[in-house]
Amino acid sequence: MKQKNSMTKQKRKLWIVINYLSIILILSIFYTGKYYDWPVFVIVCEAASFILLIFSFIKVFIKTQLWKMSHTSDKNLDERQLQVMLNSLKYSYSAFTIIVLVIVYGFAIAEQGPIDVVIAACLLYIAHTLPAAIVGWKEKNI
Amino acid sequence: MKSRKLYNRIAVLRKERNISRKELAEIIGVNFQTVGYLEREEYNPSLDLAFKISEYFGLPIELIFSTEPLKPLIEEIIELKNKIGGQ
Numbered sequence: 001m002k003q004k005n006s007m008t009k010q011k012r013k014l015w016i017v018i019n020y021l022s023i024i025l026i027l028s029i030f031y032t033g034k035y036y037d038w039p040v041f042v043i044v045c046e047a048a049s050f051i052l053l054i055f056s057f058i059k060v061f062i063k064t065q066l067w068k069m070s071h072t073s074d075k076n077l078d079e080r081q082l083q084v085m086l087n088s089l090k091y092s093y094s095a096f097t098i099i100v101l102v103i104v105y106g107f108a109i110a111e112q113g114p115i116d117v118v119i120a121a122c123l124l125y126i127a128h129t130l131p132a133a134i135v136g137w138k139e140k141n142i
Numbered sequence: 143m144k145s146r147k148l149y150n151r152i153a154v155l156r157k158e159r160n161i162s163r164k165e166l167a168e169i170i171g172v173n174f175q176t177v178g179y180l181e182r183e184e185y186n187p188s189l190d191l192a193f194k195i196s197e198y199f200g201l202p203i204e205l206i207f208s209t210e211p212l213k214p215l216i217e218e219i220i221e222l223k224n225k226i227g228g229q
Contacts, residue, residue, distance in 0.1 A: 077173075078171070078172035078173050078176050079172070079176075079187070079188050079191060080172070080173070080175075080176045080179055080185050081173060081176070140184075141175040141178060141179070142175065
């Protein structure tokens with residue numbers, strides 16, 4: 001697999017944090033908007049955090065080819081990359097299980113009923129990006 | 143299981159043959175970053191990859207990889223020569 005971008009590990013970590021913070025921001029603003037019946041300011045903030053999410057996603061997952069690495073066939077990876085991916089999948093499986101359990105039990109305890117579509121979409125996004133994020137966080141070069 | 147650190151001479155041999163990491167990576171069928179990891183001794187190759195590397199350089203595998211820090215290649219060759227001469 002050919003690599004083009006050589007973002008430093010520190011920069012990668014920063015953009016991963018920004019990416020996941022933007023998800024938290026989207027969720028917080030969404031529930032604020034729902035509570036206050038969507039004033040214009042909240043809609044603007046929600047749109048801005050969505051743009052931040054897309055921008056940081058492109059910056060950290062697409063341009064560094066982390067996304068490609070985590071979604072490509074095993075045949076396109078060499079033995080080191082395969083080892084790295086297997087490790088990251090192991091960690092992301094544990095992390096994702098904890099995240100889902102916290103959210104599901106959080107909703108149950110707060111008597112909010114089942115999780116809504118926005119949370120489900122965010123979980124889907126996390127499930128897809130977490131292995132790549134762990135590789136980006138841990139590896140010196142990708 | 144934590145594996146032992148493997149020392150190697152890949153960087154020296156590659157420079158000696160005047161090829162880039164990218165070229166070596168293409169020859170042995172890995173990503174060029176993997177060559178960097180191998181040269182910095184941050185990744186232990188599989189037996190298959192180690193053999194591919196030794197086949198490419200035309201050297202015995204034990205002259206390229208070792209579990210102990212490696213001496214300069216010339217010293218190793220002189221020692222080997224003396225060993226053969228002494229027999």
